Amino acid sequence: xxxxxxxxxxxxxALFAQAQPVPVTTAKPGWTWTFDSAKTVVNAVRAxxxxxxAKWPNGNKVAVLFSFDVDNETVxxxxxxxxxxxxxxxxxxxxxxxxRILDVLDQNKIPATFFxxxxxxxxxxxxxxMINKSGRHEIGVHGWIHEMNSTLPDSIERxxxxxxxxxxKQMTGVTPVGYRAPSWNFSxxxxxxxxxxxxxxxxxLMADDRPYELMQKGKPxxxxxxxxxxxxxxxxxxDPRGQSYMNPRDVAQVWIDEFDRAYAEGTMVVYTMxxxxxxxxxxxxxxxxxxxxxxxxxGVWFATHKDAAEYVRKEAKLxxxxxx
Numbered sequence: 001x002x003x004x005x006x007x008x009x010x011x012x013x014a015l016f017a018q019a020q021p022v023p024v025t026t027a028k029p030g031w032t033w034t035f036d037s038a039k040t041v042v043n044a045v046r047a048x049x050x051x052x053x054a055k056w057p058n059g060n061k062v063a064v065l066f067s068f069d070v071d072n073e074t075v076x077x078x079x080x081x082x083x084x085x086x087x088x089x090x091x092x093x094x095x096x097x098x099x100r101i102l103d104v105l106d107q108n109k110i111p112a113t114f115f116x117x118x119x120x121x122x123x124x125x126x127x128x129x130m131i132n133k134s135g136r137h138e139i140g141v142h143g144w145i146h147e148m149n150s151t152l153p154d155s156i157e158r159x160x161x162x163x164x165x166x167x168x169k170q171m172t173g174v175t176p177v178g179y180r181a182p183s184w185n186f187s188x189x190x191x192x193x194x195x196x197x198x199x200x201x202x203x204x205l206m207a208d209d210r211p212y213e214l215m216q217k218g219k220p221x222x223x224x225x226x227x228x229x230x231x232x233x234x235x236x237x238x239d240p241r242g243q244s245y246m247n248p249r250d251v252a253q254v255w256i257d258e259f260d261r262a263y264a265e266g267t268m269v270v271y272t273m274x275x276x277x278x279x280x281x282x283x284x285x286x287x288x289x290x291x292x293x294x295x296x297x298x299g300v301w302f303a304t305h306k307d308a309a310e311y312v313r314k315e316a317k318l319x320x321x322x323x324x
Contacts, residue, residue, distance in 0.1 A: 043217055043218045044188065044217060045186055045191050045214065046207070046214075046215045046218075047205075047207035047208055047212045047213075047215065047225065048212060048213040048214065048220055048221075049212060049213040049220065050211075050212050051210070051211040051213055051224060051312040051313070051315075051316045051318065052210040052211060052268070053312055054315070056301045058301070059299070060299045060301035061263060061266050061298075061300070062263045062266060062267065062268065062300055062301065063269075063301045063308055064259065064262075064268075064269055064300055064301065064302050065113070065268065065304070066105070066110060066111075066113070066271050066302070067112060067113045067140075067180070067203065067270065067271065067305060068098075068101060068112060068114050068115070068274065068278075069114075069116075069142055069273075069274050070093060070094070070098065070114050070115065070116040070120055070121070070127065070142070070275055071090070071120060071142070071146050071274060071276065072090045072091060072093040072120045072124060072275070072276055073090040073119075073120065073123055074119050074143075074146035075090050075146060077145055078147055078148065091124075091276075092275075092276050092279065092280075093275035093277075094124035094126075094127050094275065094276075097274075097275035097276050097277075097279015097280065097284075098127055098130060098279060100275075100279045100284050101273070101278065101279050101284065102131065102133075104284060104288055104291065105136075108291050108295065109136070110136070110291065110302045111137055111302055112137050112304065113137065113138040113140050113178065113203075113305040114137060114140065115139075115141065115178075115180040115203075116139060116140070116142055117145055117146045117164065118141075118143075118163070118168050118171070119146075120142075121172075125171060128171060128172050136304075137304065138178070138304035138306045138307075139168065139176055140176050140177075140178035140179065140180055141161070141164050141165060141168060141178070141179045141199075142179075142180050142182055143161070143164055143181070143182035144160040144161070144163050144167075145160075146182040147160055147182055148183045149183055149185075149186075149187055149190060150185040150186060150187045150190070151183075151187070153189075154187075154192075157187055157193060158189070158193050161193060161197060162197065165197065177198075177199060177306055178199065178201045178202070178305050178306055178309065179194055179201075179203070179204070180202075180204050180228075181204040184204050184228065186204070186205075191214065191221070191223075194223065195216075195221060195321060195322070196324065199223065199321070200309060200310070200313075200320075200321055201223065201226055201309035202214065202223055202224070202225050202226070203225070203227070203228055203270065204228060205227055205228070206227050206228060207225070208225075209262065209265075209267055209269070210227075210267050211225065211226055211268060211308070211312045212224075212225050212227070213225070213316075213318065221321060221322055222318055222319055222320060222321035222322040223321050224309040224313055224318070226268075226270055226305050226308060226309060227270065228270055228272055229270075231254060232270060232271050232272060234251070234272070234273045234277045234278045234283070234286075238251065238277050238278070248286040249285070249289070251286050252285070252287075252289040255271060255286070255290045256290055259290070263297060273287065
């Protein structure tokens, strides 16, 4: 398939320079603010209406959403100074880890959502046929080069996201409807950009365990949030160089406990994993242990993020996202 890419109006060096976090030296501590100032900041993006349905499809008791952020080399590329060793470690995701994860999912007939930076897919285009083969899985947007969107000005953040959507559509034939921020965070402009570009759901924020509607400056947006959490993400827990490293079997138990409570509450659980992390032999075990435990319980709805978002939208009579 021939691929063409929209050129950026800024040079790569300039882009990466702007993507670097800039220390803020003018911020005043919260205790010096007025209440109105605090309220304005808090209400910029906030959880609104709870979209937890009274029931899940076909009478199921709980919704389980598996998501995989297929970052691969973009983890190292985004800041513009990658090392060969790090790039080789990242390449493992597309070369080995992804297929291993897909094998586990497909053996269990479980759908999942794959959030992919478009540069990641362009570097390893064979990933799309692998993901699309079963016909169960969804693709979502995860930035262009896994940029730190929360540090970018509106013009660059918007341009990169438009570029990512166009390239993913070109490479897959699918227009993604869901977004996950590469930094699991928003800039002051992110929500407005998502609304302008027609996304139907978002999955980066953490205000609840249940689906909810995003509010912007105190007003409803019609955008469904499928919340994430770091304790349900493999990256920090599986990093042997970090301070929070855990044995994969212990991580599996955390994930199992999260599922068990969601099952008891009749709510939802969203798992986030990465092929270059959980795709390793000793770590995919945690995914297998989790799936085995979940499948032993009756009444589980495995869903893509898109299907879950549209289901809760319909049940809540939310209507379509509100155009700003």
